[in-house]
Amino acid sequence: MNKKDAILEAANLLFARKGFKDTSMAEVSKLTGAAEGTIFYHFKTKEGIFLSILEKVKEDITAEFTAYRQAREFRNGLEMMEGAIGFYLHQVSQMEDRFLILYRHYPYELARTNPRCRDNLIAIYECLLDIFEEAIVAGQQDGSIRPGPSRKTAMLVFAMLDGLVRLKIYNLYDAASLYGELLTVCQRILKNP
Amino acid sequence: MNKKDAILEAANLLFARKGFKDTSMAEVSKLTGAAEGTIFYHFKTKEGIFLSILEKVKEDITAEFTAYRQAREFRNGLEMMEGAIGFYLHQVSQMEDRFLILYRHYPYELARTNPRCRDNLIAIYECLLDIFEEAIVAGQQDGSIRPGPSRKTAMLVFAMLDGLVRLKIYNLYDAASLYGELLTVCQRILKNP
DNA sequence: TTCCTAACTGAGTACTCAGTCAGTTTCGGA
DNA sequence: TCCGAAACTGACTGAGTACTCAGTTAGGAA
Numbered sequence A, B: 001m002n003k004k005d006a007i008l009e010a011a012n013l014l015f016a017r018k019g020f021k022d023t024s025m026a027e028v029s030k031l032t033g034a035a036e037g038t039i040f041y042h043f044k045t046k047e048g049i050f051l052s053i054l055e056k057v058k059e060d061i062t063a064e065f066t067a068y069r070q071a072r073e074f075r076n077g078l079e080m081m082e083g084a085i086g087f088y089l090h091q092v093s094q095m096e097d098r099f100l101i102l103y104r105h106y107p108y109e110l111a112r113t114n115p116r117c118r119d120n121l122i123a124i125y126e127c128l129l130d131i132f133e134e135a136i137v138a139g140q141q142d143g144s145i146r147p148g149p150s151r152k153t154a155m156l157v158f159a160m161l162d163g164l165v166r167l168k169i170y171n172l173y174d175a176a177s178l179y180g181e182l183l184t185v186c187q188r189i190l191k192n193p
Numbered sequence C: 001t002t003c004c005t006a007a008c009t010g011a012g013t014a015c016t017c018a019g020t021c022a023g024t025t026t027c028g029g030a
Numbered sequence D: 001t002c003c004g005a006a007a008c009t010g011a012c013t014g015a016g017t018a019c020t021c022a023g024t025t026a027g028g029a030a
Helices: A003-018 A025-032 A036-042 A046-071 A077-094 A096-102 A106-111 A115-142 A150-169 A175-190 B003-018 B025-032 B036-042 B046-071 B077-094 B096-102 B106-111 B115-142 B150-169 B175-190
Strands: none
Touching (some): A003 A025, A003 A046, A003 A096, A046 A077, A046 A096, A046 A106, A046 A115, A077 A096, A077 A150, A115 A150, A150 A175, A150 B150, A150 B175, A175 B150, A175 B175, B003 B025, B003 B036, B003 B046, B025 B036, B046 B077, B046 B106, B046 B115, B077 B175, B115 B150
16 A cells, blocks of 8 residues: 555544544654655645545445445335345444544534545435435335335434434443334334235 | 523524534624623633533523423324424424534533533433434324334434434435424334334 | 731743755656 | 666754743732
């Protein structure tokens, strides 16, 4: 791995675990073995590093979820939805450092003034919501999921997942032990009676 | 209002809107009109200010929700639950600066090392979850809500609310326009068929 | 009025941080 | 082998930062 990528990886790890403000360039330098000067040779500013990381986060997440979407086959929309929920939770722990970036305040603060940041965030959330919505629409067509506003329902399910992951991140409750109940609840929300 | 309380209010506002790390004591001093020395006369450290604020957040939130719990009467548990959801969303915008503290990373990071912080956070979440759970248990007794693990269900509903509020805070989607669908979804989760 | 204490002040301190720059090393092509 | 450019270095800078402290003011009791 070249030094530029090593810097991005180290910064991603630190930003994810300690946050943007609480990570100093000295720490990134130490973790990569690159001098501070080298970091600023490759990136103009600390914010620039963050933007490059977010770009990578977007690419990785959209790639993973797009691949999943195309590969898996399901008997119906409802099972597709359950699969998507499981896959999301799986990916959150698999690509923990990528997702932890999104579970912090900084990207959304930056998005207010920086359009590139905003565009990347929107792309990520669109991609995730699209998968849930696609499953709902499919389910509504095959009759496994009841009719209703597909996008809004997708958002509510996603909001629940998001809230659940946060409970775990914040050490308030272990999300895993809620997984069974989560699926039951989602079935109740979606299943065509 | 005495100066000590004024400092707490100003710091609360700034911590809520800009975050703990991004708020300097100089800013707090400017907003209150108190000299920096005065701030450190009343509080040992910046972290100490935060802990006092969190204490106040806990007191305010538990007071509001306990009052609500005792005052309102409902025809059944399901309506009680719907009322609680509406009240939560109402309170989040009513006491915005109090809740925004909780929607940041810092308190949960501090909670890892500071038991006082941890205790306050737990007290807040226990109080909120208790209200939802109380409604569920009541509903299960009067037959309006289907049987099931009340605490876990309360958590999932709360996680959805939490996720929804975040969508709004992060400027990703307006939670208000999902309110109708939210209630429908909650009914499906809870209603005894 | 006197005196003590609590409240308050802001210049000062020691430190951290993002970002710079003059100089060195590495490397690929001629 | 030489050359030029790209990659890399780390000491340095200047702008913050949380917190201190010697001194001033306000308030209340004797």
